[in-house]
Amino acid sequence: MTADPGGSMVFSMNSAPSDPAVSPRARIAALARDDKWFLGGLDGVVWAPPFPQWLHRPGFWDPAHLLQHEVGPGFSIALVGSDGRESPLHRAAPGPDDGEPAVGRWRPGRLVVTWADERGTLVEERRRVLPGGILESAWGVPRDFEGHLVAFTAQPAGATHGVAPTADGVGWTRVVSDRRGQELALRMELAGSGSPAWRRVVPSEGRGVPEWRHSPFAEEVGAPESAAAAGADPTSGPPHDPNSGPRTHRTGWIWIAVAFPLTGIDGGGAPAIRLNLRLRETESRRRAATPSITPAPTSSTPPSDEIPTPSGWESFFGGFPHFESGDPYLDRTFDYRIYGLGLNRIEGRWGPVRRPAIAEGPEYFHVPIAYSAQCHMMEMRWRKGGREAWGSLLNFVDNQKPDGSFHGRLYPERLEGTDFYHANWGDALLAVDDMHPDAAALARCYEGLSRYARWLKAARDSEASGMFTVTNHFETGQEYMSRYMAVDEEADVAGWRPRLRLKGIDVTVYAHQLFRALAAVARRLERPGDEAGWRGLEARCRRAIDEHMWSAEAGLFTDVDGRTGERTGVKAAVGFYPLLIGGVEGTRLDALLDHLEDPGTFGTRFPLPSSSVDDPRFSAEGIWRGKRRNCPWNGRVWPMTTSHVIEGLLRCWRGGNARAGALAADMLRRFARMMFTDGDPSRPNCFEHYNPHTGRACHFRGIDDYQHSWILDLLARGFGGLHVDASGIEVRPLPNGPPRVSLGPVFARGRELRVQVGPERVRLEVDGERFEGPRGEALRVPWIR
DSSP states (O other): OHHHOOOOOOOSSSOOOOOOOGGGGHHTTOOOOOSSSOOOOSSSHHHHOOOOOOTTTBBBOEEEETTEEEEEBEEEEEEETTTOOOOOOEOOOOOOTTTTTOEEEEEETTEEEEOOOOTEEEEEEEEEEETTTTTEEEEOOOTTOOOEEEEEEEEEEGGGEEEEETTTEEEEEEEEOOOTEEEEEEEEEESSSSSOOEEEEEEEESSSOOOOOGGGGTTTTTSOHHHHTOOOOOOOOOOTTTTTTTGGGSSSSSEEEEEEEOOOOSSSOOSEEOOOOOOOEOHHHHHOOOOOSSSOOOTTOGGGSSOOOOOOOOOHHHSSSEEEEEEEHHHHHHHHHHOOOTTEOOSSBBBOOOOOEOOOOOSSOOOHHHHHHHHHHHTTSSTTTOOOHHHHHHHHHOOOOOTTTTOOOOSSSSSOOOOOOOOOOHHHHHHHHHHSOHHHHHHHHHHHHHHHHHHHHHHHEEEEEEESSOOSSSOOOTOOOHHHHHTEEEEEEESSOOOOOEEEEHHHHHHHHHHHHHHHHHTTTHHHHHHHHHHHHHHHHHHHHHHHHHHHHTEEOOEEEETTBBBBOOOBBBGGGGGSSSOOOOOHHHHHHHHOOTTTTTOOOSBBSSBBTTSSOOOOTTTEEEEEEESSSSBBOOOHHHHHHHHHHHHHHTTOHHHHHHHHHHHHHHHHHHTBBBGGTTBBBBOOOOOOTEEEGGGGGGOOSSSSSHHHHHHHHSSSSSSTTTTTTEEOOOOTTTSSSEEEEEEEHHHHHHEEEOSSSSEETTEEEEEEETTTTTTEEEEOO
């Protein structure tokens, strides 16, 4: 292998990611569409209402989420003339051939909506969610309009108190509760970018809706300011103290309005007035949230000045490589995935969540969740620095339970009712360390995962079988499947109660990979006794999988009944997971690959059903016991499972199996194409699950941008062909992939990498030095000191 300073390769896609055509701003703009509204501040506050009711009104009346807590109503805006009369705003319709009115011009980080007043004059509103919990609505208003731009809200009286004027608006304390009844006190403020002309605070009965004509201010605007407007608190005490304050203010709504003058404003350029609703934890909450466990120092802990700025979306995108293949589905999937990770990014400042990480999704999924953390580690390692990749594991280590197990979810207020999920921590740990080695973070993760592994061994394999027990159908993250019913006919109605004794093939593979990873890290840490112990557990696990979990009748690995030791024979997608550990060869591997090609089992149009098509409980529509379920695993395609299986095929390909490589490329293409609404390349999505025959997503859930897979990582390593570890770099794209792929810059192990894949040859640049070789062979470059 030699350097190629002459640049003998010729590519049609030879623009570098730093060129304007592929700049972060251009990549963000390329995702623009008119049917989306999700906005986030890259720190744990998002405005992503699944089924919004008030998109036809200015502002943010539909609820936002601060982690898993729903906070609503937000606020709306009215144009009020100097005579006190509202100038109604209506969303400007598109052209006559464009169908229904669009939401607005959306792109990651911004939604622009054009309104028309009663004269037909167009007024532009720009919405953003900024770091620090700021929902901003910025306006440019016509020069000739005289009056006020008024931000107003209605807060539930029983949960609102401490209303008082601030320098540029009105503030109050609001108590919100999540689905489990856990409460969080917030300090909220409705304010603007200038000095308010007036403020109003009025308790009211009736409905809290974002219609100015229904607000109590519609008749009050021309009247002198009331005592409430001047600063008196109409709530008169904490919302849960029945002995303080007038009882008449315990029900109904507290209406709040802040007005800003428009006379003389020039709306022809940038927005002249910025109205916002700010959501912050109370000061007492911040003090109470100080963690009792002090994490070991690690370079992964961000200094406070690294919290993203209002221009953080470009910075966030700029930390990822650019992927270009000429296939709009693949290219858009890659950048759309970056947006989804940014939308669900959490800054490390929420109680026990002290490291930057990624939430599983919007709404009540907007917290770190153990089952999906492995996915976030795989994907966030492609961002420069890898802070969120390390943080996604370190947050769970920092809050490890006394018995060594991990919380299933991390909440900002207190860690109660957090459940438990199994996860492939071992593979994720090594993947992050390969690209962003951090000695302190690795040592801390080793200690935490060692405790976790000892708990797993004692609690889930006390009989030393090498197979690990699933105790309920929720803890695998895969409920409503025949695999559980095979050992307990009431498995689907028992909730989280630990009643099953199912030796799960998925959790056993996870355990094997954990023991393997711990052995590798123990070797690096020079702990030979530890390494030998982990190797022994790894070997025991491997024997159990090979000898007890392969079903020749099913042609697949299956679970084992923990009571009888008999294989269940139930064909589920987790039966392919042993591909992750390697060594599956011969007739067994052929049988697995046959299933992936057989439309009668797992070879459906869109890969791959969570349960086999010939399963008696199979339903492509997610029907279980006659009811459509929110989270059915009896036949729907779950991107999480598809990622595992393609990952396993990719490892087989790197081990030399060409058929596995061709299948991986084919499945990866179909996987990406599935995640587009109606097959429209301009409308990417990422829902929880899909129909394996039609590719239709679970739109009825409303949970788009759900980070439960690692397709970005698979595209970079599969079609980009780039693999990085401590020994060096390998470029080996999958066979039958796009003829030309450009990937870069990738920042790994302190180096800048760029990959160009051509029809016949591949090129790798390492800090500007070029290497090339034939496409069909692995191009390996050791690290050059």
